[in-house]
Amino acid sequence: MTQHSSNISVTPSCRYASEAGRGWPVGVTPAPGELLSSWLHRLALANGVPPRYFGRVLGLSGADWSERLDRALPKHVLDSLVDRAEVPAAEISGLALGPDPLTRLRLRLKIKPQKIPTSAPRITRLQYCPTCLMEDQAPYFRRGWTLATRVSCLHHGRRLRDRCPHCSGGIAPSRQDQLLPQHICVWCGCDLRKRTVRVAHDVQQLERLIEDLLRLHVAGYSLPEKSTLPALLSTACFTFGTEHKSIAQLPLRDRHHLFCQLAEGSMRNHLRPDHRATAFWMRLAQVAPKHTGLTKTLSKMLIIRTTARRDIRTVGISLTNLTQAITRIHTNHRTSMTKEKCR
Ligand SMILES: [Zn+2]
Numbered sequence: 634m635t636q637h638s639s640n641i642s643v644t645p646s647c648r649y650a651s652e653a654g655r656g657w658p659v660g661v662t663p664a665p666g667e668l669l670s671s672w673l674h675r676l677a678l679a680n681g682v683p684p685r686y687f688g689r690v691l692g693l694s695g696a697d698w699s700e701r702l703d704r705a706l707p708k709h710v711l712d713s714l715v716d717r718a719e720v721p722a723a724e725i726s727g728l729a730l731g732p733d734p735l736t737r738l739r740l741r742l743k744i745k746p747q748k749i750p751t752s753a754p755r756i757t758r759l760q761y762c763p764t765c766l767m768e769d770q771a772p773y774f775r776r777g778w779t780l781a782t783r784v785s786c787l788h789h790g791r792r793l794r795d796r797c798p799h800c801s802g803g804i805a806p807s808r809q810d811q812l813l814p815q816h817i818c819v820w821c822g823c824d825l826r827k828r829t830v831r832v833a834h835d836v837q838q839l840e841r842l843i844e845d846l847l848r849l850h851v852a853g854y855s856l857p858e859k860s861t862l863p864a865l866l867s868t869a870c871f872t873f874g875t876e877h878k879s880i881a882q883l884p885l886r887d888r889h890h891l892f893c894q895l896a897e898g899s900m901r902n903h904l905r906p907d908h909r910a911t912a913f914w915m916r917l918a919q920v921a922p923k924h925t926g927l928t929k930t931l932s933k934m935l936i937i938r939t940t941a942r943r944d945i946r947t948v949g950i951s952l953t954n955l956t957q958a959i960t961r962i963h964t965n966h967r968t969s970m971t972k973e974k975c976r
């Protein structure tokens with residue numbers, strides 16, 4: 634707009650769409666190991682839309698729109714995201730959980746209806762490590778935290794949380810209706826990053842062993858028996874009070890308690906040892922203290938192989954060894970020739 638004495642002339646600028654195309658104004662790069670819903674919430678916030686309303690931008694309804702996408706990402710939504718967020722399809726698909734070889738071990742979502750009284754407990758099954766969120770430049774939720782076999786952070790060795798430390802509300806970043814980052818509780822507005830205590834060493838060992846076995850399963854290694862590792866781990870039934878639940882149905886508090894008892898070897902009264910799946914859990918707990926970790930074991934094997942190869946090369950270039958070997962071959966050859974003649 635320009636002004637010349639009493640005359641005002643208005644010059645329309647270019648339309649935003651013709652300047653920026655269909656893409657959203659701000660791009661957000663997915664963080665390592667990030668969960669799809671977490672990236673979508675960060676994308677929404679960066680573009681000035683509270684996560685609660687961003688589902689509508691993608692043509693989705695319901696408060697838990699992003700949690701549903703984690704488990705099943707429809708083709709038309711993926712195409713729309715590729716088009717507007719300008720991130721490759723393979724990278725976006727990699728953030729989602731499905732198709733998922735570990736589906737049976739993912740925590741089941743348990744979201745209460747939106748119209749609940751504010752004093753009622755709100756339950757979701759999203760868990761997180763407060764210390765990880767504290768260290769993030771832009772706090773984000775990890776895919777690994779959706780596994781029921783995780784009760785602590787493998788990086789910090791501290792317990793995970795699945796509730797706000799201030800109001801005990803469930804973790805539900807998709808319901809955020811303000812422009813606030815994901816480490817802020819959607820129910821009370823407090824910071825979720827209150828540090829947790831360290832878990833016992835034995836519990837960490839058991840978790841590490843299960844994590845390593847699951848990695849082998851995802852990489853294609855299968856058990857000699859017919860059943861798969863996730864099937865064995867998920868079909869075991871644990872008794873808490875009068876309830877019998879699988880690992881994926883238990884809240885974090887009960888799973889942590891279960892891991893502590895398994896590590897101490899005091900779960901016998903709560904398990905049916907005749908059942909193959911529960912016996913498998915007990916076997917894991919027994920061998921866990923001796924487990925040194927897949928990475929350590931593999932590196933050790935690599936070092937041994939490399940050293941062995943180096944030894945072979947050293948023997949090969951020794952002139953003395955070479956001449957002795959030739960003499961031995963020559964002698965053996967003559968002996969066998971003599972034997973042939975004697976027959
Ligand atoms: Zn952590």
Ligand SMILES: [Zn+2]
Nearest residue numbers: 797800818821
């Ligand atoms: Zn809260």
